[in-house]
Amino acid sequence: MDIQVPKPIRQPFFKRHKSLGVIACLLMIWLLMQLDIGLATQLPRSDITIATVKAGALDIEVDAFGKLQSAQRHIITAASAGIVTEVVNKAGSVVEVGTVIAKMENPDLSLEFKRSQQQLIEAKADKLQLNLRQQRERLLEQSGLGELEGELATLSFRFQAQKNLADRGIISELSFLETQAQLGSLQTRVAHAKKRIEQLHALHLSATALAQEKVELARQEQALLAAKVAQLAIVAAEQGVIEVMPLELGARVERGAHVATIGSQHALKAELKVNQSQAANIQVGQWVKVFAAAQVLRGKVTRIDPVITAHNVIVEVSLVKLGDTELRPMQSIRASIVVDTIEDALYVRSPVGEVAKKATLYRVLEGGKTELVDVKFGQQSGRYIEIKSGLKVGDSVVISDLSSYAQQAQAVVIQ
Template sequence: MKKRNITIILSALLLLAGCSSKEAAEPQPAQQEETVTPVIVDTVKKGAVNLEAGFTAKLAPFQEVQVSSKVSGKITSLPVKLGQYVNKGQVLFQLDKQDLENSVRQAEAALQVSRANLQQSGNSSTSGLEQAKNSLRQAEQALADAKRDQQRMQQLFSQGAISAQQMEQANTALTNAQTAYDNAKQTLQSAQQMSSVVVSEASVKQAEVSLQNAREQLANATVTAPISGFIASVDGEVGQMASAQTPVVTVVNTNPLLVKANLSENDIRNVKVGTVAKVTIPSYDQTIDAKVTAVSPVMDEQLKAYPVEISIPNPNNELKPDLVVNVVFQTGSGDDKLVISRAAVVESGGKQYVYKVEGDTAKQVEVTTGQSSSDYIEIVSGLAEGDQIVVKGQTMLKDGSKISIAKSETESK
């Protein structure tokens, strides 16, 4: 029995010894090496983030004036043609002057009579008073005639027997007769209160004013260009009646041309007088650098936008109004801001980070950003000028990861 127990114990010891030898013979696994991630880096620099805001618009003339006559009359001359260039002061059209010239001669004669009366006024104060009475009677008769004519013309006009132009002339004649009557009445009242000399002096002044008005009316029969430019339209014909309500000729100044736009609240923040704009004209396959020349300080309440004007030089008048253009404003955050590649910024948990290079490791740094474009973003805090950051390969990194710099962003370009 004792021999049997000894045999079992020896067998167990031999088995344990064999297992220990086998474990000792098996090699232990080597310690795993840390992974090194290749990356591309760039340097934090000062610069500007360029922003772009674009819209479509049309070119418009710098000046556009619709020219009509100050007096009514028949057009006797219309020497300009569509597309013709005219200088400021050049004759555009003329009206019939016959009636106006007669009015000037009548006013001149009235002035001569008034001056003659003034010379005789020392001995004829009573005569001056009588003349004032006669003038009032004549004015009263003229007013009665004008009222009768106006009423008759009104009836004919309502029946369609006369034109609106003739009706307008009858109304004007009545107004003039009423004015003459009021003046004559006032003159008589003054004559009854003043000496004959004072009355005659007043008559002379009145005659001088009448003559001046008649001459101005005659001058208005010749209509000249108010600006230099091209004839954009001719809406009258020789023999046609012209009036102040109907333009006869339109003149436009096309150098420079204007782009008139309406910008929203967001876009107007970055636009001011002098802001550079790139204006592309698709039909001409041409892009022009222009500047903003006017910005409204108040919003257009109907459009809910701010009117803006951009001036386009057009010295050879090659560009035409109403051409469709595409406009892009280029504004920036300023050349003194820290700017990095937008691709370097990663977001996590609602925060923004970049990986800053420190030796052969990448440190995760939280940053605050500002304005951004499709390529670049402004750094407000978290980095300093000259810092190196990872711009490619950062998605494979974590804070403290080992890195190897493959190349810089400048070299990769």
């Protein structure tokens, strides 16, 4: 009797060699990955900019540029006409009170000043001569009065003596009456002489006052011209920085012309230029961050110029708590005007180039891979822009201009 032996069932190759199958799958995946990487555009990390999506309060800011201006300005005008002979300090120089800015000369004014000096000398000499003449006149009048008073005294004694003699009948009454008449006449002459002296004294006082007035007028004229000559040297009346100084050597300056503007270093304001397209969002009272060199200052909008100049609107900002900051008028600055605040906003640094309401960006994945995502933007704020949809907190996106790759849906790998 034949015994049937069952035939062995042959297992499929992959079932018999499971480990080999796993290895083959992994190898296939690796090959596909290498093929994908090989087809993707590879960009060095140093050539692109990557930003991270953040969440929080986003200040909607309008960027502006401008200069610091003095809130307290002192304008210097020419007190006298002249020709500039020396420029000592120019615009931008720091000056103290009394610092010479420029020097001028005016030959006509100098000649007029010398004439005024001569007129003052002559007025003083005239007054001195008047005093001497008055002294001589007073001496003559007093001498004449003295003689009359001497005669009057003598005649008075004679009158007394003759009166006694006339009473006793020793002399005739006619002689006595003659002496009495002479005495009365002499007394009248003495009274008139005293009256003349009083009138002469009053005339002398009046003449002296007039002469003194002429001296004072000459002195004032001389002092005025001396001041004008001194003002040919243009000096700073306030401490600060020269903001404007248009004078040049040889230039002729008319009286009253503007020669310099000095601005205070301690009372400053910001004068900003804002694009007219963004000016509608700015209002008086809004807070401003002013960046001056390494310093960040706070301020408030105080005035918005209604006139548009070269597509810009001038906005004035008062600065808060300057302290001992080393700032100067005409210093270039940039600023951010806070026009609104969005609470709990998603935002990221603005992509390079003009940003539309929608854009396709490369989101960075692990290993340097990227994927294209459609992002919807909201309001822009200076360097940042609000994200409405498409990204979440912590996402990293390429903000460099890769629009040429994105339009072709080109894969990008960042090395």
